[in-house]
Structure formats: C-alpha cells, structure tokens
Amino acid sequence: MKSTNLAYGSTAKTIHWISALLIFILFGTGFFSGSNDSQALKTLALQVHVPVASLVLILTIVRLVWWWKFDRKPAPLDTVPDWQNKAAKLVHKLLYLLLFVLLGSGITMSIISGLPFALFGDATLPIFDDLPPRTAHGLAARLAIAVVLFHAVAALHHHFIVKDNTLKRMWFSAKKQ
Numbered sequence: 001m002k003s004t005n006l007a008y009g010s011t012a013k014t015i016h017w018i019s020a021l022l023i024f025i026l027f028g029t030g031f032f033s034g035s036n037d038s039q040a041l042k043t044l045a046l047q048v049h050v051p052v053a054s055l056v057l058i059l060t061i062v063r064l065v066w067w068w069k070f071d072r073k074p075a076p077l078d079t080v081p082d083w084q085n086k087a088a089k090l091v092h093k094l095l096y097l098l099l100f101v102l103l104g105s106g107i108t109m110s111i112i113s114g115l116p117f118a119l120f121g122d123a124t125l126p127i128f129d130d131l132p133p134r135t136a137h138g139l140a141a142r143l144a145i146a147v148v149l150f151h152a153v154a155a156l157h158h159h160f161i162v163k164d165n166t167l168k169r170m171w172f173s174a175k176k177q
C-alpha cells in the first residue's frame with residue numbers, strides 16, 4: 001500500500017487516478033452547466049457536479065493525511081536536470097492550490113446561494129453569475145485545465161521522449177523495490 005523509494009504505493013496511485021477521473025467529470029459537468037440556459041439541464045449537471053466535487057474533497061483530505069502521516073514520496077528521478085524536477089514540484093503545488101480554490105469557491109457559492117435546496121429540494125436554481133466566488137471558480141477552472149494539460153504532457157514527455165519510469169511508477173504495473 002505504501003510507496004517505496006522507486007515507485008508510488010497502491011494507495012497513492014488509486015487516489016491519484018480516481019481524483020483525475022472525478023476532476024475530469026467536474027470539468028465536463030461544470031462547463032456544461034455554465035454554458036447552458038436550460039434550468040433542467042443545468043440542474044441535472046449540477047446534481048452530478050456537487051456530489052462528485054464532495055467526493056474529490058474527501059479524497060483530497062484522505063490524500064493529504066496519507067502523505068502527512070503514513071507515506072513518503074519516491075525519490076525524484078535523475079533522468080532529467082534538477083530544474084525540471086523542481087518545476088514538477090511547483091506544478092504539483094499549483095495543482096493543489098487550484099484544487100483548494102475550486103473546492104473553496106464552489107462550497108462558498110453553494111452555501112450563499114442555497115444551491116442544495118434547488119438540487120435536492122424544490123427551490124428554483126439560483127443565478128450564480130453575480131456571485132464573487134463564481135468568477136474565482138471559472139478562472140481557477142480554466143487555469144486548472146492549463147496546468148493539468150501541462151502536467152499530462154510532461155508525464156508523456158518522460159514516458160515517450162526521455163523513456164524513464166515517471167509515468168510507469170504512477171501506474172499499477174510498476175515494480176516495487
């Protein structure tokens with residue numbers, strides 16, 4: 001379950017890939033709702049968006065506790081210059097920061113607008129456009145897409161160009177030593 005100096009453990013890998021899938025669903029349902037005028041379709045998208053975001057929140061808390069208390073990250077690979085390993089760490093921190101902004105602004109928006117009563121009760125769907133956290137949410141979402149893309153392209157660069165273990169050690173077939 002735990003990581004070694006060479007590869008991530010099954011707990012870290014499972015949290016990573018489930019979070020990635022759920023965040024992908026959040027981008028889809030979020031932009032679908034944001035760009036739709038139909039109240040029924042917006043409600044449907046947000047009925048998926050909010051529970052999935054709650055799962056991401058729980059997984060993020062579990063992930064932080066896991067790294068803080070129970071596990072250590074594998075050592076950086078020496079296949080690339082040191083500045084690239086430092087840049088990767090910075091990108092990971094930025095991803096966490098954007099995740100916190102998205103979760104924080106989403107929860108704030110939901111509380112001040114009474115969104116749960118519209119999604120799971122019979123209140124009408126609130127208008128989010130004038131709420132300050134809505135602007136932060138939309139901006140953070142666009143930035144997050146750019147950073148996630150950069151993160152994925154960097155992983156593919158390691159795999160196909162540098163041909164090292166960066167991607168393999170985050171996948172389930174990686175050897176543990």
Ligand code: HEM
Nearest residue numbers: 026027030031033034050053102103106107110128138141
């Ligand atoms: C990782 C976490 C999250 C991601 C990646 C995410 C993603 C998105 C995206 C991409 C949009 C569309 C932005 C736009 O059109 O400008 C959006 C809108 C929205 N999100 Fe999130 N979101 C997250 C968390 C949350 C949470 C925790 C809540 C509430 C509890 C929430 C509630 C909403 C609402 C109410 C909208 C506005 C929809 C509309 O304008 O029709 N989101 N989100």
